[in-house]
Amino acid sequence: MSNKEIVYTVRVEFGDCDPAGIVWFPNFFRWIDAASRHFFHQCGVPRWEETTKTLGVIGTPLVDTHTRFVKTASYGDTLEIAVRIAEWREKSFVQAYRVTRGADPILECEEVRIFGGKREDGSLRALPVPPSIRALCE
Template sequence: MDGAALEGGVRRSHVMRYRIAFVDCDPAQIVHFSNYFRWFDTSSREFFSACGVPSWRDTERASGIIGTPLVDAQASFRNPATYGEDLEIETWVEQWNTKSFVMRHVARRGETLIAEGRDIRVFAKRDAADPLRIRAVEIPAEYREMCG
C-alpha cells in the first residue's frame, strides 16, 4: 500500500487500487472525467489514513479540524479508460506551505498513464460564528511530519 521514492530525499506516497464501475462511464463509453477528481480525493484521504492521520470525525472532536478542503484542483486526461479496468492511483504531497499544501495524483492502468492531477488544499476549521464558513489554519506540525 505504501511506497517511498527518492527525489532529492524520501517522499511518502500511497497507491489506491480501484476497479472502474459501469456507472462511472458515460454515453461515450469511457470514464466521465469528474470521477477522476472523486477518486483523487478518495486517494488523498487514503494517503492520510496510511500516514496515521485520524479520520476528520476524530480531528474535528480533538482540534476542530474538519478536513483538507480544496482551494484549487487541476487534472489532465491522457488516455480513456472504461469499466472493468483496474486503476492504480498514486498520491503524495508535493509541497508544504505555511497554510496550504500541494497534492499530486497519478492514475495508471498497468503501464498506461490515464490521468494526472494536482490539488491545492488547506487544513480547515469551522467559523465559530457561522458553521458553514470555514477558514484555513496553519498546517499542524504533527500531521506534516506524519505525511513526510
C-alpha cells in the same frame, strides 16, 4: 515535498462510464478525493471527526485543481492512483496524483488543499498545517 507515496486502487464499473464507454470525467475527481483521504488514513492521521476534536481540523477542503487527461479508461479497468504531498505551505499543501492503468498514464492532477477549521460564526477558515499531521505524512 514528501517522499511518502500511497496508492489507492479503483476498479472501473459499467456505471462509471458515459454512453461512449469511457469514464465520465467527474468520476476521476470523486476517486481522487477518496485517494486524498486514503493517503492521510494510511499515514496514520485519525478520522476527521477525531481531528475536529483534537486539532480543530474538520478536513482538507479543495481550493485549486489542475488536471491533465492523457488517455481514456473504461469499465473493467483497474486504476492505480498514486498520491503524494508535492509541497507543504504555511496554511495549505499541494497534493499530487498520478492515475495509471498498468504502465499506461491516464491522468495527472495537482490540488491545493487547506486544513479547514470553523470560525465561531460557522464559516470555514484555513488553519496552519498541523505539525503532527505533517510529521505523519513525510
